[in-house]
Amino acid sequence: MVEADGEGPLPAVARTAKRVWRWGRRHRFRMADWLYAGLLYLWLAQTIPVGWGTGAGLLPEPLVPAPKHPWVWPPPWELLVLPLVVVVPVLLRRSRPTWLLGTALVMVSVLGTQFMGALALYSYAVWFTNRRVLAAWSIAIVLGIVAALSAVEHFWPMFVVWCVIGVAFPLTFGLWVGTRRELIANLRERTARLERERDLEARNATAAERTRIAREMHDVVAHRVSLMVLHAGGLEVSASDEPTERTAALIRGTGREALTELRGILDVLRDDTGADTNTAATTAPQPGVADLERLLADWRSTGSSVDWGIRGTERPIPAQVERTVYRTAQEALTNAAKHAPGAHVTVEIEYGDTDVRVLVTNGPPTSGGPAPPAPPGGGHGLAGLRERISLAGGELVVGPRPDGGWRIRATVPAADATPPAGTTSGGGSPVEGTADSDEGTGVDTT
Template sequence: MTSRAVALRRTVERYAPVLLAVVVAAGVWGAATGSLGVRSPLPRVLVLAVAVLAGWAAATVRVRRWPLFVTAAVTWLLLAAWPAVAVASWQAGLRLRDRRRLAGFLAGAALVAVAGVVIGVVVGGERRLTTATPANALAMFAWTVLFPLVVGLWVRARRDTLAALRDRAERLEREQEARAERVRAEERARIAREMHDVVAHRVSLMVVHAGALEVTATDPATVDTATLIRSTGREALTDLREVLGVLRQPAPAGEPATIGTAGLAGVDDLVRESRAAGLRVDRHDGGTPRPVSATVGRTVYRVVQEALTNVRKHAPGADTTVRLRYLPGGLEISVRTGPPAGGPARPGADDRPAGGTALPGAGLGLIGLRERVELLGGRLEVGPRGGGFLVRALIPVEEAT
């Protein structure tokens, strides 16, 4: 259903009681004054009061039904006005679900019809000819009671059918989503097993060999390097276990799956690790520090981590500056790399560090970083600057109240 159709439907539902009240009041007035029925000899003030009362009863039928039923009987017996009777019969078919109540309504309508015939015979004249003769009385009963009642029953049955079909469609959609979630969970478990078999084994071997080198080496620089490799490998194993845990155990609905990544406090660790790995990294902060959400903290950590990873891969000899600047409406993170000894820094290029072996990479780190920043309403700027390279992110941060 289009938005225009939905808006039209809501407008009709909002003003339907008022429209029904106007139609019923106007119909009763027209029937009592002779335009739509038998002209009543009663004073116009009384006719107007009864018409307004009938309109009010029709407007409140969603809350209370009995005022409309009583008013319909009064308008027929007092004025021989049929519009309120027709609307009451339609609403009875639409809203009376119990068979006993429906039978009671028909019995009451029959009694009112009989009483109307008696009144017509007593009053005589045009009213007797119109409402009191057997043929006209049966025709009026069929037209004002039975036909609207059948229409109301048909509309109610159609609504019930549509509601049942809608419920069935929603149930099938929920079942389909549940099946898809089971398939995703099985796929996550399979990926977790494969990652454990392929990656964890090799990283564990790296840690074991680094530990052996740390024990057997005599050169202090070699010992420090082996210690760094061993500690980094253990942290990688810890992160891998957390990733596997997320894959095996999906987060509850509505909650994002997160990994135990350090926030702002972890930026110092990243700088310290990079310095231990031989990078020339400085850190500077600006503005007045203030608390940020865990999501913002993780994003800041990832920005710095990805930028320093690219520095290690593509410009290990360049001077690098990590800067966090607290702004009135956000937090700016920048990692600026100067020109390396071998030429301009180009993340994604096949630069080879001192060992002669290129560090592998998928080239998707900056893409994923941009998506992470933009999800928080921020923006990421990446590109060459002054012969070096700049990664700068601006993340909005709400002011504390």
């Protein structure tokens, strides 16, 4: 039987080995401490009874009588307790260095062994940067060596050997290892800082380019819409009949509202906002559910057939959800006007327990006479609407209807809003004739 990719014993062993390797790398210094402590414990257990044959140290006789054989079982309790007291500071050498240094000074001067002094000086040189403390303890251990060798023949040769082995070599090697470790840590920190700065510069460059594009778009669109508003105002003044005057007034009002919204969104990206920013446009509230009636009235004034209604219990909802509901209805009405001119449009808002749903449906375009040319567009309206709803945590469903029309259904979460007490549904006229049986319920069955 062939094992599937990624299954079987070998990948499992590899993953286990990788986890063990990562754990060991994270705890390698602690493991080294325990290794040093264990080896030192075994060494001291053998040298404490028999290690005073040279006569070095202030203690002339061993603490424990030498056994007949070095591996005695059970060993005397002194062989287990005394090394344990000496070994404990080794486990704390990176957090309590003075304990190890003090123990090493006692070991050098009293017992006449320089191994602990070498380990203590090496550990402090590697893990700590206070050179004055290191120099003071180095001098103290040298004086301990002098005290330990004071009664030994051939003092100077042994003093030089002990100072080289127990002081000079561990100091030199420890300073080299500590400097190298600090240099590597600084290089890693610098590399991480350079990577963060590079990412920050890239984000700043992207933001600057987006700001430049936004400024260009603001200038171009604002200029064109301003010209449209001026021409519509001139047409309104010089119109010879009332329908033309109403249409020109509608165009002028719509253009002014577009300019207000455009400046309110894009003026914050300009560098000279303090000079000529429209403060009223910047501080004006964004449109919400309460502005839907005015939006639908504007569309009805153009001759479009638009009905709308509200289902469920109205309640306060977050401002982001209100803007999303408004923009969904606005984009759906724009698409209906572009792709189905003259069709009947129905807008329905439904308040659920944890969300708000927007359902906009339109019938097929009317066949009477040639359809007017669709206004220019970038084709990104639904994509931008889908992105807006996704950012709000909602869902957008778009698709055709059986009668040739179109349906846009958006569901936006609004669970953090609490309905006020005593409110009743209302705020809009009932939805009039529907084409499909599922539209009256507000539930999309497609």
